[in-house]
Amino acid sequence: MPMTKEDNELLTRVDDGAPMGEMIRQHYWIPAVPSSKLVADGAPVRVRLLGANYVAFRTTDGSVGVLDELCPHRKTSLLMGRNENNGLRCIFHGWKLNAHGEVVEAPNHVGDQQQFCKHVRVNRYRVEDRGGIVWVWLGRGDTPPKFPELPFVSLPESQRSVTSQEVPTNWVQGVEASMDSSHVGVLHESTTQITAGSGNQRLHMTKALAPRLEFEDRPYGYRYAAIRPLSDDQVYVRLNNFVMPWYGIICAPDANGPSTVFFSTPVDDVTHRAWFVHFNPHRPLGMTVMSATPDVWAFPPLPPGGPEDNWGQNRDLMKRGHATGFPQHLGTEDFAMFLGQGPIADRTTEQLCSADGAVLRVRQALLKSVREFQAGRTPTLADSPELDYRQAVSVGGVLPAGSDWRDLSSAA
Template identity: 40%
Template sequence: MLTEEQNKLLTEVEGEALMGRYMRERFWIPCARVDSLVADGAPKLVRLLGKNYVAFRATDGRVGMFDEACPHRGVSLTLARNEDCALRCIFHSWKFDVSGRAVEVPSEGERSASFAQKVKLNHYPTFEGGGLLWVWLGDGAPPPRPPLPFLDLAPEQVWISRTLSACNWLQGVEGTLDSVHVGTLHQSWIAKVRDSKRNETIGHTLNVPPRYEVAETPYGLRAAALRRLNEDQQYVRVTEYVMPFISLVPGSMSDREGSMFISVPMDNQNHMLFWGFWKEDALHEPLNERGLRTDERDLDHYASFKGDRENAWGQDRAAMADGHFTGFLDCLLQEDVVVQASMGRIVDRTREQLCASDVAVVRARRRLLNELAMFERDEQGIAPRDPELAVVRPIDMVSGAGTGWRELLAH
């Protein structure tokens, strides 16, 4: 249980909120799917930490990212023409190149060139990796890229989706650290994957609730969910939490594949969830993903749903009567998005009644609060700037019942 003040510290990201400043000044932030940015295509609205930005891909393939508002009169640059490696505002035809430099101000006539040199439009560094566009919103030089296993993979080895989620970012993160819910909330979908033989181990989550052990790491937390299968064997499922908003979940008996959950704050009450798969040692066909949905999905609105609290977010009670556990039939991820939204825009953590299986959630909150305190004192916390930090990989395995999971990871 948190105090009201602690809950605000962890959840509020807008303006000069401490968590927002921490994210802005310490981390690269993923903000869009790379494939959603098309050369000379429509500019994309990006909302991060309570502010609006615009991202676009220029004629030559480069990406620009600016404040959304044209510096002239504040018209949205999502309306701009994207051509000739620049955005041109449709109101007065001011033109800005990929670096954010004003190159034409037609309303000034003969003074266009000299006046353009005085125009300031905030431009933000970006890089493309793992199917995502990452942006640096902080002051000064950006840090090294995060230690993620999929950033340098070929496009064929990564599959990524985006969902707009109507709740605070921390609800998204905490859902990824809770392995217990996999075998309850997702049981109908997991049984389907198990029966299809597409994943060797995920079916073990249906057998028995896990015992949790958590260890701190230079980048965040490592959460091990341990399930005893019989007298001789245990199922070990280790999730890597790369603070503040990234969780890496293991694939099937390998540390060279897995799924990513990235809960990026749009503002205090909404976040973007980037969810996908990667596979390092082969070209990746998202077979598991096909088994986790019933129809084709819009990759920029993957787990959207119809309805709200008034109609139980579109839950299908007839399907529940026929045996589906939750009644959300479109895709597995929809179950996560709905239960998080049902908690309210910002869940009141002062009223929770936590139990032993919530240890990873509790430890993550404690670590985040400690990091915020260190940031406020201008002390170095976790090491996002350490270029020597090894790439982080989650793993699951079936091992001897008496073998410690830390020992297994060491090998």
């Protein structure tokens, strides 16, 4: 059944006090910027989240701060500020804020400057620098939500890479794609062939395009098995996890290989930041397409064109056998699909099929949570006593037909 216009608005909107944006602000840590983007005493970075602008910076001693972009004094951008001596100094009048969001100097004030600074009203945000990402909690109160201890967070730097890209579409389009197993064998057919290598189990997805889906609710969201029949009385099973509100944890292409976490965080109603965390819990990641990128703030690349030329699709390459005409990266193929859906996808006229069960569950989890929030309750999936993000482990493998796919997870 298609979604109503009202539910589509509730699902997607995050700006200007929208319920979904306020629910996320209060009950979730938000990835803000890759850690490597911030250099001690280096240039601050603009971060836009939920329709508002912030500035992130690393101080002399290595601490990280996230502040409202505008100086509390005369409201000019702190992006132009001098990052020096463990604080960000506005170049307009010299007011200085530390990583905790406290005003520590107001040199143009006559009188007891220290006492004056204590009474300047500022928003202060909790920040964590973990797993190669700077995270921020934008909520109100003294007790932040449980931190998302996802499987990559505690790994050493050599075992993970973090990249991201700003995409001019709504965030939910990206979240849905991370849980859409049936698109992989079609949209990413050529990318899989190019990158998978001989014998890689991921190639099975290009041969069995209609997986059977089985689901299991979890305290953080759900996990599901995409089961694909093979020709010799075996099945290929990919067990993936959806972690509220936006994490898609995807199984490794083969045993002891690297896994990926895809997540799409809302910049504003019509923009999201797509994140790609590539990690290997077993050994150093080594050199990969993701870890080799020269710009962790703008990778994978966006499609090279606009709607007037099908977003830069290379039809000549398609004639030579490429499935999509977007050879740049798997992520570029996804971005082209999001752009083709429009700034905010219209879900009111969709005609869904059996393969869309995981996408529907994403929407159901988000809508259930925001409605609980509207009713004045903490969303169940944000505060279950059994909530343990470390349990969101995704695995894959070939099993005898008729086997229980849960055997894969017990062996992980």
